[in-house]
Amino acid sequence: MNISLMVNGEQVEADVLPRTHLVDFLREQLGLTGTHLGCEHGVCGACTLRLDGVIVRGCLVLAVQADGGVVETIEGLSDSGEIADLQAAFIARNALQCGFCTPAMLIAAQDLLQHGGVPSREAIREHLSGNYCRCTGYQAIVDAVETTAQAREASR
């Protein structure tokens, strides 16, 4: 099937099989390998990306469902600078070890931060509970998100 969508600000026309998941389309057809696959059944959150401004599991959405939509991946969010402060906070706090969960974790965290204010640590933990990290134990991630929220609030 032919689909037409906006990916990281670029118009993309593609021919996809109806069964192709959005994440497989992004990784295999567009070479956007920053979105990862951890479980392929919607649990681990490693394939989290933005579709029409909302975070979704790339392994639970079909590419054809993104037809006419706007997709943003870690590559796009990095290039635009939208999450540069959050990325810097992750680096400063060593909030990633192997880094496999990180692109999705950043996108999920940015989703929370976009609501504004400084969420409590409990709220941060709750919001990120759909994104598994096997390396860090989460505390450094919570710290980095909290620090970013405070900095954004202070500069508001």
Added chain:
Amino acid sequence: MSLSPADLPNSYIGRSVPRPHLARLTQGRGLYVSDLSLPRMVHVAFVRSPYAHAEITRIDAQAARAMPGVVRIVTGEELAAFCTPWVGVLAHLKGLKSAPQHPMAIGRVRWQGEPVIAVLAASRAQAEDAAERIEIDFSELPPVVDVMAALDPARPVIHAELGDNLAFERRLEAGEVDAAFARSDAIVEKTFTFARHTGVTLEARSIVADWNAGEQRLTVHLGSQAPHMMQNIIALHLGLAEPQVRILCQDVGGSFGIKVHVYADDMAVAALARMLARPVKYVGDRLESFVADIHARDHVVHAKIGVSNDGVIQAFEIDDLTGIGPYSVYPRTSAVEANQVVNLVGGPYACPNYRARTRVVFQNKAVMSQYRGVGHPIATSVTEGLVDLAARRIGMDPVQIRRRNLVADNAYPCASASGLKFEALSHHASLDKLLAMMDYPALRAEQAALRARGIHRGIGFASFIEITNPGPAFYGVGGARISAQDGAAVRLDSTGAVICQTSITEQGQGSGAIIAQVVATAMGVAIENVRVILGDTDNTPYGGGTWASRGAGIGGEAAWQAGRALRDNVLKLAGTILQAVPETLDIVAGAVVDADGGTERMRLSELARIAYFRPDTLPPDFQSELMATRHYVPRQYPFAFTNGIQASYLEVDTDTGFVRLLRHWVVEDCGTIINPQLVDEQIRGGVVQGLGAALFEHCQYDDQGQMINANMADYLVPMAGEMPDIDVAHVVSPTLESALGAKGAGEAGTAGAAACVSNAVNDALAPFGVEITEIPLVPELILRALGRA
């Protein structure tokens, strides 16, 4: 001589320098094996056994061969011509036996998930489509599932040629155990049960193997912790010379010991690449990871402690039984964890009387082998569980019994009852620090106040020791070609930039960062000017890799020595250029300076320019050497032991059985700390993996050997919302064997986490007279213990 690098000017040792590769990973610009695509690459999907134990009676792949995109369908018999079988035994684990294992089953399957047929196609989806069309007839055999049943003569023998299902047995007797129990005032005897769990690396195991017939070389991109070990093994079993195999381990999506082993499917992919003479890619999907990755633990330990009324521990005794699946895993074997349990029980305590037995049995489940902590969580849970229960019997506080029995901080060097040699540990200093951090009296007061209101909170402790920096005693003496030594090659390039090639690997621990810190400090240059190359058998010195908490202590020391050697070479050159005595010069911030006074004499870039481009200006008999290589292996002690103590504060809901973790504290002593932030994060990550084992993680099998929760929704791992903040502090007792003095820190968190949670749960439930000695502590287990299920 032991230097004190932290005192050197310009030192990065002891500083939380950010890791150099992180920006790339936060931007989605990592390159994991699962991201790789090569020209002419084909994808493989494995048809895996749906049965735990069965004969393969018929295979019909006719319909599958006609499916779109299919390149080849290969059976175990066909692949056997390209890969010889292996046997996972080591000579120093006396009596350990196992059977030859092939990359794919031949004739008989012995666990649910064993690879049977490989389907190669243009895409993974097409390979899976074709795999569904393959018909295999199996004749089911009765499986051996439960560890207790494995030695029952009425149960089948999994490998008839081995005679029985007992893979390994070890006994140990130290001191006067019977007399010690006889004089004990209280004896506690319990059975501790540890469920099977697994690593769940977020990137499943992935491999791309590429046989280049023109070069007669196999290049293997593999998420592995031990590239040179894999080079040896793939070459050996594919009938190649080692130089014909190159292993590349770049970005690895989680490892934790899961990715240090030889897997049947990885060997199959390497052999298939040779067979097809083109790149073959395999990425485990999550469902197959649960039955194809190694599992861990699966121990039942009958254990006993004797204590006198004054709190002195008189004796420990354990009888451990563990199930390892149908094969001992190659080449590190599946007996090491059991062996460690025997070695480690009672380790923190000054008690000479100890009797132990372990038995390792075959069963028709996924293979079991070394995963983060290897034996430590079992030994710590048993030891610390017994110590707490003994204290309870004699009415003593858990802190007091530890004070009384932990090996004194001034008793070193000394040895444990099992013969482990300790250079310098700090149990008492660690305990003191921990109690101050957690404000123990205040917590006890809070616990008592809440208990009056029907809120049940518990405090649990776990002292532990950790094996780090292993020398050849681990594997080399048993005949495995797994390097105990690591190497580093450091060179100064023509612009004054420093490049270090190291044989240790990176899976997120921060190996690259600490090597850069060590080299920058040894050389006297800014860390920004140091680039670290690792994970490539073509481009690094030969070495062991990163496992068993050895990267910093062994690989870091090699890098230190290489950096100091290059520094000496640079100063020799500088002396020649400047007509100065090298000993009067130093390198600070990338410049040669006068050692006395620090006046800058020349930049390293200028020195390198002369060396590389104008050597004609140097004396004719002088040859500069701007690359230095050093290797290191500890020799005095077979292992560098570390120690620490953890505490957990939690709340048990006695109506639902849920455990809520409130706080967790760790004091740990890994010697010299190269990067405090990285050490703390290793501790925290390790603790959380231990907490997963304590509360959630369990590979559940039915009585037919089917893993019934082999998916991410049903196999629970810790999530952000359930985990507590973890306070980490340190006592520093450097090893005097090396100049850096660094020991390992990768497994300390995992070693003690489950033990202190179990003790805290039992502390919370003390008013109910409940003593649980099983993990994971799921709500059903707690309610059953409370008589409420």
